[in-house]
Amino acid sequence: MSWAWFHKLGSPKWFFSWSKSWALPLFCVGCVCLFVGLVWGLAFAPADYQQGNSFRIIYIHVPVAMLAQSCYLALGVAGFVFLVWQMKMAPVFIKSMAPVGAVMALIALVSGAIWGKPTWGTWWVWDARLTSVLVLFLLYMGIIALQNSLDDLVLVNKAAAVISVLGLINLPIIKYSVVLLETLHQGPTFTLTKKPEMPPEMWLPLLFSVIGLYCFVAGLVLWRMQTEILKREHRSNWVKQEVMEHGL
Amino acid sequence: MTYSSFIRSEFLVLWRRKQDIFNALLFFIIVVALFPIGINSSAEFLAPAAAGIVWCAVMLAILMAVEGMFKEDYWDGSLEQWIVSGLSLPLLILLKVIVQWLVVVAPLLVMMPLFSEMLYLPSLSFWVLIMTLLLGSPSLFFIGAVGAALTMSIKQGAVLVMLLILPFYLPVIIFSTLAVKAAEAGLPYSGLLAMLLAMSLLSLVISPLMTAIAVKASVN
Amino acid sequence: MQSTASLTISNLWIERGERDLCQGLSFSVQSGEIVRILGDNGAGKSSLLKTIAGVFSPLEGKISYVGEDVTFDRSLLQKDAIYLGHSVGVKSLLTVVENLRWYCPDVSLGVLHEVLELLEITNHVDVLVKNLSAGQARRVALARLWLSNKTLWLLDEPFASLDVRGVTLLEQRIQQHVLSGGLVVLTTHHDLLTLSSRDVVLLP
Numbered sequence: 001m002s003w004a005w006f007h008k009l010g011s012p013k014w015f016f017s018w019s020k021s022w023a024l025p026l027f028c029v030g031c032v033c034l035f036v037g038l039v040w041g042l043a044f045a046p047a048d049y050q051q052g053n054s055f056r057i058i059y060i061h062v063p064v065a066m067l068a069q070s071c072y073l074a075l076g077v078a079g080f081v082f083l084v085w086q087m088k089m090a091p092v093f094i095k096s097m098a099p100v101g102a103v104m105a106l107i108a109l110v111s112g113a114i115w116g117k118p119t120w121g122t123w124w125v126w127d128a129r130l131t132s133v134l135v136l137f138l139l140y141m142g143i144i145a146l147q148n149s150l151d152d153l154v155l156v157n158k159a160a161a162v163i164s165v166l167g168l169i170n171l172p173i174i175k176y177s178v179v180l181l182e183t184l185h186q187g188p189t190f191t192l193t194k195k196p197e198m199p200p201e202m203w204l205p206l207l208f209s210v211i212g213l214y215c216f217v218a219g220l221v222l223w224r225m226q227t228e229i230l231k232r233e234h235r236s237n238w239v240k241q242e243v244m245e246h247g248l
Numbered sequence: 249m250t251y252s253s254f255i256r257s258e259f260l261v262l263w264r265r266k267q268d269i270f271n272a273l274l275f276f277i278i279v280v281a282l283f284p285i286g287i288n289s290s291a292e293f294l295a296p297a298a299a300g301i302v303w304c305a306v307m308l309a310i311l312m313a314v315e316g317m318f319k320e321d322y323w324d325g326s327l328e329q330w331i332v333s334g335l336s337l338p339l340l341i342l343l344k345v346i347v348q349w350l351v352v353v354a355p356l357l358v359m360m361p362l363f364s365e366m367l368y369l370p371s372l373s374f375w376v377l378i379m380t381l382l383l384g385s386p387s388l389f390f391i392g393a394v395g396a397a398l399t400m401s402i403k404q405g406a407v408l409v410m411l412l413i414l415p416f417y418l419p420v421i422i423f424s425t426l427a428v429k430a431a432e433a434g435l436p437y438s439g440l441l442a443m444l445l446a447m448s449l450l451s452l453v454i455s456p457l458m459t460a461i462a463v464k465a466s467v468n
Numbered sequence: 469m470q471s472t473a474s475l476t477i478s479n480l481w482i483e484r485g486e487r488d489l490c491q492g493l494s495f496s497v498q499s500g501e502i503v504r505i506l507g508d509n510g511a512g513k514s515s516l517l518k519t520i521a522g523v524f525s526p527l528e529g530k531i532s533y534v535g536e537d538v539t540f541d542r543s544l545l546q547k548d549a550i551y552l553g554h555s556v557g558v559k560s561l562l563t564v565v566e567n568l569r570w571y572c573p574d575v576s577l578g579v580l581h582e583v584l585e586l587l588e589i590t591n592h593v594d595v596l597v598k599n600l601s602a603g604q605a606r607r608v609a610l611a612r613l614w615l616s617n618k619t620l621w622l623l624d625e626p627f628a629s630l631d632v633r634g635v636t637l638l639e640q641r642i643q644q645h646v647l648s649g650g651l652v653v654l655t656t657h658h659d660l661l662t663l664s665s666r667d668v669v670l671l672p
Contacts, residue, residue, distance in 0.1 A: 083461065135415050142412040149402055158465035159398045162458050163412065166394060169454065170416050173447065177419035180426065253573035257562060264561040264596075325555025329571075332521040334546030467523055468484070 010087050012229045013238045019222040027219025033212025037063075041205035048202075054118040057111055059206055063213040065108040068136060071101030071217070075143070076168025079161035089225075091157035092232065094164055095147060096224035100217055102140035108133055128178040135174050139167045153232070249333040254340060258347045261320075269313065273355055276309035280363055291368040298367035299377055299428035303421045306356065306381065307388060307414070313352045314392035315409040317344070318400040318463065327467050337463065338456035341393065345455070349389045357381060376431040376441075380424035383441055386448040390455035391416045397462035420447060473534050473548070473619045473651055474498050477520070480529035484515050493529075495668050499619075499649040502642065502663055504656065507670030513655040514554065516670065517622045520653065521551035533620070549620040556609035560598035564589060564608050567597060572615040583614040587637065602629045610634075613641055621645065623654040639663055 041059035048055035075094055082090035112130060113123045124130065143163055150156045233239045262269070283301045284294060294301075321327045330340050357378065364374050395413040399405035427440035476496040482489045489512030497503050505513045519526050522542030531538055533545040558567050568580060584590050587607045589600075597605055606629050613621065621642075627635050639662050642652055646663075654665075 135418060138411070138415045142415065145408055145411055146398060149399070149405070149408055152401070152468055154468060155401065155465045158461060162394065162398065162462055166391075166416065166454070166458060169450075170419070173419045174415070177422040181422050249571050250573055253570050256573075257559065257566065257570040260566055261559060261561050320559070320561075323555070324559060325553055325557040326559060328518070328521075328523055328551070328553050328555070329557035331523050332542075332546050332549070332551045334543045464524070 010085075010089065012088055012092075012233050013236075015089050016226060016229050016242070019226055023219050023222035023226065025219075026215045026222065030212050030214070030216030030219055033208050034216055035212070037205045037207070037209030037212050041202075041209060045202050045205055046199070051119055054115065057115045059209050061108060061111040061115055062206060063210040064104050064111060065133065066210060067213055067217055068101060068104040068108050068133065070214075071097055071104060072136060072139070072164075072167065072171065075101065075164040076171075079164030079168070082157065082161040083165060091160060092225050092228045093221070094143070094160045095156075096221050096228055098140055098143045098147070098160070100221055100224070102137060102144060104217075105133055105137035105140055109137060126182075128175070128182045131178045131181075132171075132175045135178075136171070139171075143167075249329065249335060251335065251339070251343060254335075255343055255347060258344055259351075262347065262351050269351060269355070272309045272313035272352060273359070275312055276305045276356065276359075279305035279308055280367070284367070295368040295370060296429075296432075298364065298369035299373065299380075300421075300425045301367060302360075302363060302369075302377065303380075303424050306385065307417050307421060309356070310352060310385065310388045311392055311395075311410060311413060311417075312406070314348065314389055314396055315399075315406050317348060317393065317396045318466075319396075322400040322466065327463055331464065331467060337460040341397075341459045341463070342452070342456040345389050345393045349386055352389075353381070353385050356385075370432055373428045373431040376428050376437060377424075379441055380427050380444060383444040383448060384420045384424050387420055387444070387451040388417060390448070390451035394455055394458050394462060397459045397466065400463075401466050420444065423447070472499050472649065475520070475545075475620060475651055475653070476530075476532045478530045478532075480516075480519070480531070481527040482512060482515050482519055483527045484512065488527075489515055490670050493668075493670070497651045497653060499651060500646050502646055502652045502654070502660075502665040504654055504660070504665040504667050505670060506655075506667050511670040513670060514624050517551065517624050517653065517655065518553065520545075521549065521622050522546055523551075523553075545620065548618055549622060550612060550616060550618045551622040551624075552609055552612075552626060553624045556606060558597050558605050558609050561596060563594050563596055564600075565593050567608055568611055568615060571612050575615050580615065583611050586614070587611055588633075603631060603634065606630060607634060610638060613638075613645070619650050621650065621652045621654070623652065625655055625657070627656050627658045635661070 038059055042056050045056070047053050075097055078090040078093045078097070081087050082094075109130075112133070116125065117123055143160055146163060147156050147160050150159055230239055230243075280301055283297070287293065318327065321330070331337060333340075360378060360381070361374070363369075364371075364377065369377065392409070392413055395409040398412070399408050402408065423440050423443045427437040427444070430437040430440065474496060478494045480493045481491055487510075493516070495503065505516060507513050515524075518524060520531060522545065526539070529539070531542075531545075533548075536544055538545045559570070562570065564584065565580065568575070581590065581593070584593060587610070589604055589607055589611075592600060592604065597608060600608070610626065626638060630638065635658070639660065642654075643663060646652060
């Protein structure tokens with residue numbers, strides 16, 4: 001396997017021109033899939049025999065919750081890559097990804113609460129999954145707060161990478177510990193109803209919206225990275241040329 | 249600079265700054281006192297909650313003590329001297345954290361019998377609480393050191409360190425309080441103590457390296 | 469102290485934040501030489517010294533010391549060097565003696581007092597450094613130059629906040645060090661009174 005692509009990731013110029021051809025298609029594919037998934041799921045999929053129509057929020061909640069976790073995984077990997085190989089694109093990625101991940105975690109929390117009210121009868125339960133998403137959200141906010149409080153770019157890059165890697169190491173431990181907390185406590189009064197085996201009409205739209213959201217976020221982050229690259233490399237000649245030719 | 253002269257000067261500086269350590273301990277006392285005053289002072293409430301209260305207060309007090317541990321070294325140029333001393337930077341940081349741990353945790357442990365009485369902690373679980381403090385607190389210091397190193401160049405960084413580091417402390421407090429509860433219920437708790445030890449050892453390996461990266465990036 | 473040492477900088481690039489400093493800088497220092505780094509404010513004089521000392525790494529280029537490449541592992545150089553920066557690394561909560569003991573634990577008390585006497589801070593031996601003036605604190609840091617036995621001295625503005633007497637003392641010490649085979653790289657805004665140096669000019 002050739003590692004050339006990996007080394008190219010170190011060059012902002014290469015990455016910029018590469019991402020230019022990928023951001024828009026990814027974003028459009030994401031939008032279309034998301035639209036299909038959501039319309040199908042919200043309007044046409046059959047209602048759940050236990051939860052009725054309230055289960056339909058699954059088509060928002062599940063993709064968002066998956067994204068919230070995947071984004072953090074990506075942050076941690078990027079942080080590791082930066083600390084080991086000093087790859088220039090990694091901190092740009094972290095900077096662009098962290099707010100997106102935070103928004104995903106927040107939506108997951110809010111949609112979960114909205115879903116919880118009709119099914120469990122309460123907005124919030126100290127359930128292991130809920131707690132770990134809350135912690136995840138706090139970790140994201142920590143990274144963002146750190147990036148905003150530091151001035152020096154070199155320090156911002158290193159600091160964000162260090163805290164992302166640390167979070168990645170700690171996240172499984174946090175998850176394990178909150179699961180333990182729950183099993184040793186008396187069981188929660190409200191439990192998630194056992195999900196029936198889903199018929200294809202129900203999980204196909206879910207699949208669509210999951211894939212759609214992944215592509216949507218990928219496109220969004222590529223765009224944010226392009227902006228960040230232009231900001232950081234504003235002195236270099238290729239950026240001047242780029243702006244002269246294509247405008248902002 | 250040698251490792252032993254480094255340790256000696258660290259102890260001396262901490263001795264001259266004993267007021268800061270006192271402040272952290274006083275802070276601990278106030279946080280503990282908030283619970284009986286603010287919620288319920290009956291033994292029925294306090295006895296089962298005692299370990300949790302103590303651990304919450306310990307976490308906050310330790311974070312207060314650790315948060316600024318590199319600030320002075322940063323502003324007076326000592327950090328540069330650590331880096332150019334030819335000694336291993338992660339090892340110097342490890343030594344510094346251990347010195348901090350000894351100086352802060354020893355008085356906390358001495359105060360513990362008093363607080364277990366004040367919170368009606370069942371005498372059965374007192375030694376388990378001490379064990380969790382001994383095994384769990386090193387990881388609090390090691391993780392806190394990373395936060396302190398990341399924020400040392402900011403003049404007012406205490407709140408940021410809290411926001412950054414407290415989520416990382418959650419497993420420690422969960423394992424500790426569960427261990428005490430298990431002991432009260434007569435269940436085996438050695439597995440939970442082992443988890444605490446494992447977390448401390450893991451952070452002992454990772455934190456000095458990460459802190460060293462943060463220190464080198466901060467000294468600019 | 470090594471009698472024949474040499475420091476060679478070749479094709480060094482340093483990047484600080486947004487700016488490129490000393491692009492492709494090369495020079496070398498032999499035993500018995502003083503090199504003075506000149507340049508405007510912000511030209512990267514301090515950054516150059518810090519890079520040589522190993523506080524941070526260069527973008528490109530090679531640093532060799534006694535013939536060994538130390539660009540990636542500076543410990544060989546660091547074991548044989550003293551670096552004094554803008555903030556001198558003197559702890560304000562330690563006394564003068566405690567500070568010097570921290571850096572030079574092997575020096576006997578007799579020698580320590582001799583040096584402090586020479587630098588005219590004997591009266592303040594057991595005073596916390598935070599109660600000293602800026603010039604006195606700097607003398608405490610400079611006392612390391614008399615107390616330790618390192619070959620390479622990297623001095624960033626060593627004459628700052630020193631009085632005339634202090635400047636003379638320091639120049640004498642540098643002269644003595646160079647005569648016995650030491651290497652000195654320094655930055656200064658003062659003109660050297662008694663020392664002769666080779667100048668390296670950093671262009672912006």
